[in-house]
Every structure is written in structure tokens, then in C-alpha cells.
Amino acid sequence: MLPSKLLSSLQAVFPTDRLYIDPVDCYTYAYDNSRKIYPPDAVIFPLTSAEIQTAILLCNQHNIPLIPRGRGTGTAGGSLPELGGIALSLERMLNIITVDPANRVIVAEPGVTNQSIQDAAKPHGFFWPPDPSSAMYCSLGGNIATSAGGPHAVKYGTTRDHVLGLKAVTGAGDIIKTGCYTTKGVVGYDLTRLLIGSEGTLAVITEATLKLTSLPDAIAGITAHYRDIASCAAAIVKIMSLSQIPSALEFMDAGSLALIRGRFPNMLPAHSRAMLMIEVDGSSYDIPNLITTVMDACHTDGLLQVENTRDTAHLWKTRKALSPLLRDIAPKKINEDIVVPINSLPELLDGLTQLSDRYQLANVNFGHAGNGNIHVNLLINPDDPGEVSRAEECLNEIFDLTIKLKGTLSGEHGIGSEKRAYINKEIDPVTLNLMKQIKRLFDPNNILNPGKLFP
Amino acid sequence: MLPSKLLSSLQAVFPTDRLYIDPVDCYTYAYDNSRKIYPPDAVIFPLTSAEIQTAILLCNQHNIPLIPRGRGTGTAGGSLPELGGIALSLERMLNIITVDPANRVIVAEPGVTNQSIQDAAKPHGFFWPPDPSSAMYCSLGGNIATSAGGPHAVKYGTTRDHVLGLKAVTGAGDIIKTGCYTTKGVVGYDLTRLLIGSEGTLAVITEATLKLTSLPDAIAGITAHYRDIASCAAAIVKIMSLSQIPSALEFMDAGSLALIRGRFPNMLPAHSRAMLMIEVDGSSYDIPNLITTVMDACHTDGLLQVENTRDTAHLWKTRKALSPLLRDIAPKKINEDIVVPINSLPELLDGLTQLSDRYQLANVNFGHAGNGNIHVNLLINPDDPGEVSRAEECLNEIFDLTIKLKGTLSGEHGIGSEKRAYINKEIDPVTLNLMKQIKRLFDPNNILNPGKLFP
Numbered sequence: 005m006l007p008s009k010l011l012s013s014l015q016a017v018f019p020t021d022r023l024y025i026d027p028v029d030c031y032t033y034a035y036d037n038s039r040k041i042y043p044p045d046a047v048i049f050p051l052t053s054a055e056i057q058t059a060i061l062l063c064n065q066h067n068i069p070l071i072p073r074g075r076g077t078g079t080a081g082g083s084l085p086e087l088g089g090i091a092l093s094l095e096r097m098l099n100i101i102t103v104d105p106a107n108r109v110i111v112a113e114p115g116v117t118n119q120s121i122q123d124a125a126k127p128h129g130f131f132w133p134p135d136p137s138s139a140m141y142c143s144l145g146g147n148i149a150t151s152a153g154g155p156h157a158v159k160y161g162t163t164r165d166h167v168l169g170l171k172a173v174t175g176a177g178d179i180i181k182t183g184c185y186t187t188k189g190v191v192g193y194d195l196t197r198l199l200i201g202s203e204g205t206l207a208v209i210t211e212a213t214l215k216l217t218s219l220p221d222a223i224a225g226i227t228a229h230y231r232d233i234a235s236c237a238a239a240i241v242k243i244m245s246l247s248q249i250p251s252a253l254e255f256m257d258a259g260s261l262a263l264i265r266g267r268f269p270n271m272l273p274a275h276s277r278a279m280l281m282i283e284v285d286g287s288s289y290d291i292p293n294l295i296t297t298v299m300d301a302c303h304t305d306g307l308l309q310v311e312n313t314r315d316t317a318h319l320w321k322t323r324k325a326l327s328p329l330l331r332d333i334a335p336k337k338i339n340e341d342i343v344v345p346i347n348s349l350p351e352l353l354d355g356l357t358q359l360s361d362r363y364q365l366a367n368v369n370f371g372h373a374g375n376g377n378i379h380v381n382l383l384i385n386p387d388d389p390g391e392v393s394r395a396e397e398c399l400n401e402i403f404d405l406t407i408k409l410k411g412t413l414s415g416e417h418g419i420g421s422e423k424r425a426y427i428n429k430e431i432d433p434v435t436l437n438l439m440k441q442i443k444r445l446f447d448p449n450n451i452l453n454p455g456k457l458f459p
Numbered sequence: 460m461l462p463s464k465l466l467s468s469l470q471a472v473f474p475t476d477r478l479y480i481d482p483v484d485c486y487t488y489a490y491d492n493s494r495k496i497y498p499p500d501a502v503i504f505p506l507t508s509a510e511i512q513t514a515i516l517l518c519n520q521h522n523i524p525l526i527p528r529g530r531g532t533g534t535a536g537g538s539l540p541e542l543g544g545i546a547l548s549l550e551r552m553l554n555i556i557t558v559d560p561a562n563r564v565i566v567a568e569p570g571v572t573n574q575s576i577q578d579a580a581k582p583h584g585f586f587w588p589p590d591p592s593s594a595m596y597c598s599l600g601g602n603i604a605t606s607a608g609g610p611h612a613v614k615y616g617t618t619r620d621h622v623l624g625l626k627a628v629t630g631a632g633d634i635i636k637t638g639c640y641t642t643k644g645v646v647g648y649d650l651t652r653l654l655i656g657s658e659g660t661l662a663v664i665t666e667a668t669l670k671l672t673s674l675p676d677a678i679a680g681i682t683a684h685y686r687d688i689a690s691c692a693a694a695i696v697k698i699m700s701l702s703q704i705p706s707a708l709e710f711m712d713a714g715s716l717a718l719i720r721g722r723f724p725n726m727l728p729a730h731s732r733a734m735l736m737i738e739v740d741g742s743s744y745d746i747p748n749l750i751t752t753v754m755d756a757c758h759t760d761g762l763l764q765v766e767n768t769r770d771t772a773h774l775w776k777t778r779k780a781l782s783p784l785l786r787d788i789a790p791k792k793i794n795e796d797i798v799v800p801i802n803s804l805p806e807l808l809d810g811l812t813q814l815s816d817r818y819q820l821a822n823v824n825f826g827h828a829g830n831g832n833i834h835v836n837l838l839i840n841p842d843d844p845g846e847v848s849r850a851e852e853c854l855n856e857i858f859d860l861t862i863k864l865k866g867t868l869s870g871e872h873g874i875g876s877e878k879r880a881y882i883n884k885e886i887d888p889v890t891l892n893l894m895k896q897i898k899r900l901f902d903p904n905n906i907l908n909p910g911k912l913f914p
Contacts, residue, residue: 188870
């Protein structure tokens with residue numbers, strides 16, 4: 005329960021349709037795609053930086069957690085109100101403030117969906133490269149909070165490569181402006197990128213200046229099927245050693261293909277045990293050569309078939325169906341997004357097979373192979389304590405293997421609450437302590453998304 | 460003079476050939492390309508993180524400034540020992556630790572020159588995109604400290620886009636490790652980019668993991684001459700609205716062309732008052748079309764001639780000769796590297812002409828027009844107090860104009876000591892105060908490059 009004085013102060017600022025206190029209303033803001041549930045004591049829907057600042061100052065006064073959230077599509081639990089408090093939903097800050105095609109810039113508020121940004125950019129021949137699977141629904145603020153990636157990150161990079169500047173309110177209630185409006189700028193410390201990926205623990209982002217990229221003239225798709233995972237992994241390494249990087253290089257293992265076969269029975273070759281979905285883009289002059297080069301690189305011992313497909317939309321529909329299909333068969337999957345250097349992918353994929361065998365766990369792996377970013381899905385029955393405990397041990401070994409291969413625990417989902425117990429595996433105590441001090445500097449009373457990111 | 464106890468502690472760690480205390484020896488480390496001179500009391504040449512940590516801890520104990528420096532090519536005074544103290548030269552940390560072409564990574568120490576990185580990358584078909592004019596000589600550590608750019612930043616971005624991770628020793632003496640070895644990673648705060656561009660005020664970088672980029676298959680050059688600056692500026696806007704961005708788009712005004720004519724008498728058309736040097740790169744399939752498209756975009760009212768030149772090396776030699784030529788005629792030039800949005804370049808260039816007329820100052824402008832990044836050179840006689848004072852007023856107005864056009868005070872040189880008096884024009888007091896607190900966090904006793912960056 006919130007202190008009555010805090011509640012009345014909030015009511016003085018937020019009209020009733022922008023301040024939920026009924027537990028039924030609040031429940032919708034209790035969860036994200038981690039599927040854990042922690043109802044907040046209230047939900048506010050600010051429209052301006054000033055309102056956010058007021059809310060932050062009040063929460064500081066009363067020592068109440070404030071949990072910023074976009075559209076709740078995160079998988080790492082970053083927006084869960086674990087300690088109660090107030091959920092700060094940015095979903096009504098929906099203004100696209102500037103569309104400036106001459107300078108390849110869009111300025112927008114955090115509640116704008118990724119898709120709306122794309123829709124605003126497209127008529128001018130541009131796109132904004134971050135493209136998580138949830139792009140139709142997820143918001144800019146959430147994309148920035150996690151440095152969201154997606155399949156095209158292999159060529160275009162992640163969110164941190166496509167933001168020029170930010171406005172934000174820190175946990176101390178300071179309104180700050182970071183970065184610039186131009187494609188170059190080195191004035192002062194790079195607070196823009198310090199906030200990108202900070203998962204709402206340092207500041208609430210209220211406005212972002214986005215750098216747009218030209219839409220490619222032409223796009224083509226290639227699919228390749230392999231009789232085993234090792235020959236597929238070898239092909240990934242070959243493709244990524246080409247001078248022109250594909251615009252997407254997605255990998256699906258036998259478990260993933262089984263799921264797709266369940267939904268689209270005649271789509272895949274019967275003997276395929278691993279598949280690559282590849283996209284190349286560029287000028288129309290360049291595409292034929294690119295297709296040939298990539299198709300050549302697909303040839304390894306275990307290649308079953310490789311083909312050039314014109315229908316890239318269908319390709320992506322299949323790929324995007326995977327996550328929901330996984331939910332159908334295992335609502336409590338453990339979903340991780342580890343990354344290893346490309347050259348270590350064969351060893352990682354082999355290791356994952358061995359680990360799921362040893363721990364007798366169903367494991368479905370797919371992901372952004374071009375970045376070495378594999379989504380590991382341990383499908384568990386949460387009511388089977390033996391399985392849950394085996395999964396925990398297995399996960400621990402997966403993370404150890406990842407670090408041993410010079411990898412990282414998360415490529416795009418972030419740490420949130422799901423991975424904080426493991427962050428020590430990757431970040432040494434001295435560096436982690438410095439990060440904690442930065443947290444304290446931005447948010448001295450620890451009211452902004454408390455408990456997240458750190459162990 | 461250094462405290463004798465500090466000196467003897469340093470002597471216990473650094474042999475005489477890696478610790479200079481003779482003022483004659485120290486003098487070489489008194490200046491950079493800002494041409495100001497502040498001799499340090501000593502120079503140390505560490506070889507390891509541990510030695511750097513020891514030096515930092517000693518300077519903390521004795522409250523003595525420690526000024527990290529690469530090769531002293533910075534123009535903003537970032538490596539000047541303004542308050543005396545110890546210059547920490549990283550020029551002997553010269554190891555390229557890893558060349559990993561399969562993962563497109565090089566790991567190197569800060570003293571390695573930019574050119575050595577390129578030489579190590581090239582046999583594998585890669586390059587590292589940052590390419591300041593001083594690339595042959597300047598060091599990786601300095602490139603990172605300023606987020607160095609160069610002509611190819613228009614297509615490839617600056618240093619902050621090409622570093623995956625760092626090792627560093629903070630001003631408090633903590634050895635930290637930031638970022639990762641992979642192209643994706645969102646574990647913890649982005650300390651990598653917080654350090655990039657921080658001009659040696661937060662930490663001393665001891666190792667960097669660099670992301671390499673494939674060398675283009677083909678490169679072509681285009682030159683275009685204009686009868687006036689306005690028609691040239693209009694062409695820049697047209698070129699930058701093309702979907703495929705050129706790999707370089709360099710601008711030179713009438714003053715720059717006069718300098719080049721002095722050195723290469725028959726090189727330029729007689730009536731040219733503004734010139735573009737353009738480079739396009741890509742696959743060989745793509746280049747002919749790219750050349751045609753860019754040459755078409757060069758056509759504005761004042762175009763005198765446009766031609767496709769095969770000799771891009773000669774193009775760059777001419778462009779790179781400009782800075783030294785300027786030194787010859789005006790050793791005390793005031794050199795700034797402002798940036799404005801592309802669309803505002805015509806207004807900026809017009810404003811610069813008006814301002815140099817009004818203040819009766821010789822002003823030579825050239826630079827990376829594709830980023831809106833113009834190097835403004837006010838050529839002054841330092842012995843003429845009237846001219847010096849007019850130049851100060853003019854500079855103030857140039858910065859005001861830049862900010863009015865939504866620009867930034869520095870695209871790649873940084874703030875150092877030269878621009879700190881102006882940083883308030885761009886960064887509001889609240890945000891600047893937060894940056895100062897970050898400085899205090901990393902360097903509580905203010906021993907690391909004290910006085911730089913902040914007003």
C-alpha cells in the first residue's frame with residue numbers, strides 16, 4: 005500500500021484516468037514477457053518530463069519504488085515491480101516530435117512503437133534498424149532501455165548505434181539532455197550510451213533523437229538446410245567470413261524445425277535438422293552477385309539444399325512464429341540470449357546439445373547466428389521440481405561455457421531480474437562496483453527500478 | 460617540482476629510461492597540436508596496467524596531476540600538462556595482442572598507431588574505420604580518448620562505433636574491464652562508450668578490443684568545382700539525400716583552394732571558389748551506378764566542372780596537405796571543428812563568410828561536409844592584440860551560430876582546454892553537473908588530466 009500522503013500528492017498531478025490504484029487495473033502492469041507477476045500498488049501514465057520529474061521527486065520523498073515500463077515485451081523481467089511501488093507506464097507519450105528526412109532524423113517520445121517509427125520513416129526512404137520480434141508492439145523507450153537488437157543487427161548494429169541524443173529524468177529527479185542532433189559529436193561524456201541498455205535503473209527516457217538509415221534498394225532471401233547442426237555451424241562461420249555481411253543470418257535447430265513442422269506441415273524438407281534463413285540487401289546491381297556468393301558459402305558437407313527465395317516476408321513470418329509456438333508447448337520455458345564469437349559457434353552449439361542430453365532437458369535453440377547470438381530455450385515443466393533443479397544446473401553450465409568461449413550472457417534481452425544472479429560470471433567485482441556507484445549517483449535513494457541488473 | 464618521496468617511489472617502479480625528470484627530456488611532452496606549451500615535471504612510460512595503477516595510486520597519495528597522452532596530435536589541448544605534474548606517455552605500450560580475422564577483431568594496446576592497426580587488419584581484408592588526418596602517427600589510445608573521426612566517418616561512423624570493449628585504470632586506481640568481445644552485448648552499463656571521448660579524465664585505457672570492417676571491393680573518386688560557396692553547399696545537401704551515402708564527402712572553400720594553388724599551381728580550375736572531394740566505395744558491380752548518381756547530384760547552378768578521378772590516393776594527399784599548409788601561413792590559427800545538421804550547412808557557411816567579413820579576419824574552412832563537420836580556421840597574428848580580441852569575439856559568434864543551427868561544438872577534436880570555456884553553450888548546467896559527478900566518481904582526487912573538458 006502506498007502512503008496516503010504520496011497518493012494524494014499523485015492525485016493532485018495525475019487525473020484519475022492517468023492514475024490507476026484499483027488492483028484490478030494495476031494487474032495488467034504486473035508482468036512482462038518473463039511471465040513473472042508482481043502487481044504494482046499504482047500505475048501512472050505521465051505525458052511530460054515535468055510530470056515524470058514530479059513522480060520521481062515524490063517517490064524519493066516517500067522512498068517508494070518507481071518502475072518505468074514500455075509495452076512489457078521484455079523477456080528479462082526488467083519492468084517487473086518486484087518490490088511493489090508505482091509502475092510508470094510511458095505508453096501514452098506517443099508524440100513523434102520531428103520527422104526530418106533531410107537530416108535523416110526522427111525525434112520521438114518513448115511510448116511510440118517501433119513500428120510507428122518505421123511507418124514515419126518509410127515514406128522518406130528510411131528505416132530505423134533495431135527490429136526485435138515484437139517490433140509491431142514494443143516501444144522506443146523499451147528498445148532504448150535494453151539496446152534492443154533483432155535479426156538485422158548483424159549488418160546494422162543495435163539500438164546504441166542508432167540514437168543520437170536523449171532527454172531523460174534521472175532517479176534524483178534531474179532533467180538531463182544528452183548527445184546531439186548531428187551524426188558526429190564529442191562534447192562531454194557520452195551519457196546517451198550510458199543510458200542505452202541501463203534498463204530503467206538510471207533515468208526515465210522522455211525523448212529520443214534517432215538516426216535513420218536508407219532502405220536498401222533490393223532484398224533477397226536464401227534458405228539452407230543441413231543434415232546436422234555441426235555442418236550448419238560450419239556454414240555460419242563461412243558466411244560470416246565473406247566481405248559483405250548478410251543483412252540477416254538466422255539459425256534454427258532441429259527442435260525449432262519440429263515446432264515449425266507442427267504448424268506448417270509441408271514447409272520444410274523432411275531430413276533437415278538445422279536451417280539457415282539468410283537475407284541479403286543492397287543495390288539491385290549488387291544483389292545477384294551477393295546471392296551467388298552467400299549460396300556458395302552455404303556449401304558444407306552436410307548441406308541438404310540451398311535456395312534463393314523471393315518471398316522474404318514469408319521467411320520472417322516463419323521465423324517470428326517460433327517464440328509463440330514455444331510458448332504453446334512450454335509456457336514456462338527458460339529463455340536466454342547468449343552470444344559467443346562467430347568462430348566459437350560450432351563449439352557452443354555442440355556444447356548445448358551435450359548439456360541438454362546430460363541434464364535430460366528439452367532444449368530448442370535458434371537465433372541471430374550472424375552475431376553469434378543464440379536464443380537458448382530450456383522447455384521445462386515448472387511443476388516438476390527435479391526438472392526445475394536440473395534446468396538451473398544446466399543453465400549455470402551454459403553460462404559458464406558462454407564465458408569460457410569469450411561470450412556474453414545477453415545480446416539484446418538485458419539482465420533485468422532473470423539474469424542478475426549470473427552477472428558476476430561476466431563482470432568482475434571492481435567493475436561491477438563502479439557500475440553500482442554510477443547507479444547511486446543517478447539514483448541516490450534507489451527508487452528507480454530497484455533490485456534490477458545487479459546481483 | 461615533484462615531492463621527493465613521490466619521485467623515489469616512481470624510481471622504484473620505473474627504470475631511468477622509462478622515467479624522465481630532466482626538463483630537456485620532459486619538454487617534448489609539453490605540447491600537442493594546440494601548440495600551447497606546459498612542461499610536465501616528469502614523464503613516465505609504463506608498459507603494463509599494473510605500472511599505470513601504481514602511478515595513479517602514487518599521484519593520488521601526493522595529489523599530483525597525471526596527464527595521459529598518446530602521440531600528442533590532438534588539437535584541443537587535451538594532453539597538455541597545464542598544472543604541471545606527470546605526463547603518462549602510452550607510446551611504449553605497443554603490443555597488438557590478438558589479430559582474430561574469423562571474428563573480425565583486433566585487441567591492441569593504446570600506444571599502437573592507427574596505421575599499425577590498419578596494417579595488421581589489411582592482409583585479412585579488413586580495416587578499422589577511424590581515420591584522422593594524423594592516422595600514420597596518432598595512437599589508438601588517443602583515437603579512443605577523443606572518439607576520433609576522419610573523412611570516412613560519414614559512411615562508417617567514428618571511434619565509438621568500432622570499439623567492442625576496453626581495459627582501463629580509473630583515476631581512483633581501479634583496474635576495470637568494459638564491454639565484450641562480441642558484436643552484441645548488453646550486460647551492465649555501457650562503460651566502454653562512457654570512456655570513449657572522455658579525453659583521459661576518467662581512466663587510462665590500457666587495452667582495446669576493436670571491431671574490424673571489410674575493405675570495400677572497389678573505390679572511386681569524384682571532384683566537383685563551384686563558382687561560389689552557396690552552390691557547393693546546395694550540392695552537399697543533394698548528395699547527402701541520396702540513399703547510398705558516399706564513403707567520404709570533403710569540402711574546401713576559396714581560402715583552402717588558394718592554399719592548395721600555392722603548393723600545386725596547376726592542379727585546380729582557375730575560377731573554382733569551392734570544391735568537393737568525394738569518394739564512393741562498394742562492390743565493383745555497384746560502383747559505376749554510384750559514380751553516376753553522385754555526379755548527377757553534384758549538379759547545381761554554380762557547378763563549374765565535375766569529374767570522375769581514378770587516383771583517389773592523390774585526392775587524399777591534396778586534402779591532407781591542407782592542415783600543414785595552414786600552419787605555414789598562420790602558425791597560430793584558431794582551429795575549431797563545429798558540426799551542424801547537413802540541411803543547415805548552407806546557412807552555416809554563409810554565416811561564417813559574414814562573420815569573417817564583419818570581424819576582418821582571414822578564415823579558411825574545409826572539412827567533413829558529409830557529417831556537417833566543418834574545420835573553421837581563423838588565421839591570426841598572435842602579436843596583434845586587436846586581431847586576437849576580434850578573433851575571440853568572432854569565435855564566440857561562430858559557436859552561437861552553431862548551437863542555433865542545432866549543431867555541436869566539436870565533431871572529433873574534443874573539448875580539451877581549447878573549448879572548455881564554451882561547453883556551457885551546449886550542455887545545460889544540470890547535465891554538466893552530472894558529468895562532473897561522474898568525473899568525481901572515477902577520479903575522486905581529480906588527479907587525472909585535471910582542468911580539462913569542464914569550464
